[in-house]
Amino acid sequence: MSGEARRTQLAANLQQVRERVAAACTAAGRRPEEVRVIAVTKQYPASDVRILAELGVRDVGENRDQEAAPKATECRDLDLVWHFVGQLQTNKARSVVRYADVVHSVDRLRLVTELGRRVRAAGRTLTCLVQVNLDPESEQGVLGPRGGADPADVPGLAEAIEAEEGLSLGGVMAVAPRQGDPRAAFDRLKAVADDLQARYPHATVVSAGMSGDLEAAVERGATHLRIGTALLGNRGLIVG
Ligand SMILES: *Cc1c(COP(=O)(O)O)cnc(C)c1O
Numbered sequence: 001m002s003g004e005a006r007r008t009q010l011a012a013n014l015q016q017v018r019e020r021v022a023a024a025c026t027a028a029g030r031r032p033e034e035v036r037v038i039a040v041t042k043q044y045p046a047s048d049v050r051i052l053a054e055l056g057v058r059d060v061g062e063n064r065d066q067e068a069a070p071k072a073t074e075c076r077d078l079d080l081v082w083h084f085v086g087q088l089q090t091n092k093a094r095s096v097v098r099y100a101d102v103v104h105s106v107d108r109l110r111l112v113t114e115l116g117r118r119v120r121a122a123g124r125t126l127t128c129l130v131q132v133n134l135d136p137e138s139e140q141g142v143l144g145p146r147g148g149a150d151p152a153d154v155p156g157l158a159e160a161i162e163a164e165e166g167l168s169l170g171g172v173m174a175v176a177p178r179q180g181d182p183r184a185a186f187d188r189l190k191a192v193a194d195d196l197q198a199r200y201p202h203a204t205v206v207s208a209g210m211s212g213d214l215e216a217a218v219e220r221g222a223t224h225l226r227i228g229t230a231l232l233g234n235r236g237l238i239v240g
Helices: 003-028 046-054 065-074 090-099 109-121 151-163 182-199 214-219
Strands: 036-040 059-062 081-084 102-106 126-131 167-173 205-207 224-227
Touching: 003 036, 003 046, 003 214, 046 065, 059 065, 065 081, 065 090, 090 109, 102 109, 102 167, 109 126, 109 151, 109 167, 126 151, 126 205, 151 167, 151 182, 167 182, 182 205, 182 214, 205 224, 214 224
Parallel strands: 036 059, 036 224, 059 081, 081 102, 102 126, 126 167, 167 205
Antiparallel strands: none
16 A cells, blocks of 8 residues: 555545544533544554645553564654553563553562662653453453553552652553443443542543444543554454
8 A cells, every 4th residue: 555545545534533432422511632542553553644644643651561662753743742651571671661651560579669660760750541351250261361550549559650750640551341231341440439538639541442442441431542543443353
């Protein structure tokens, strides 16, 4: 596909996503400015990030450091906000803090300590979201763990983040379980978020909702949506 054709396609997809978000906000009685769309560009090239930036996207998300690090370097001139949304191994913290502005997947104390140590060494700062596991029973299931802390462990993680120089608590993130009504899951996330915000008023982010459930997420109070497929296309169809 030519660059021009890709640009036309991404512009159409972006328009469609913006219309879905606007409609969901209207239905929920919310203002569209309350909801940010993060373009999850995993498995798509830096050239797509560049086109999306030209189309007005300011936030991009990635889930694997090996892919994200070179892409962020290639796109450094674009002045984007980089969100790391995937499960994060402790030994990748050093690399991730060099380009990420927000890590959505903070789910254990050891990772908090390591991100703090590495972000200070890099002379940067980092916003951390506590990833909440909304489906503890699926943890041992055939689909494997999806990451995230038990809701009971969220206050301790939040406190650790706030105590770590260079890190700040942004709020919470979750992925809806594959089974069941995502609205029920997002309600559980919102309850955790409200508790956290009562204690840390600046922790306003509720990162929830992907291509398939963004309407439910907006209805149930998401402030950030992580949108891959609906913007960039079906990752399963990429060849090579
Ligand atoms: C890939 C990914 C997304 C985007 O999912 P889509 O269904 O393609 O919109 C959102 N969040 C996380 C954590 C992801 O890994």
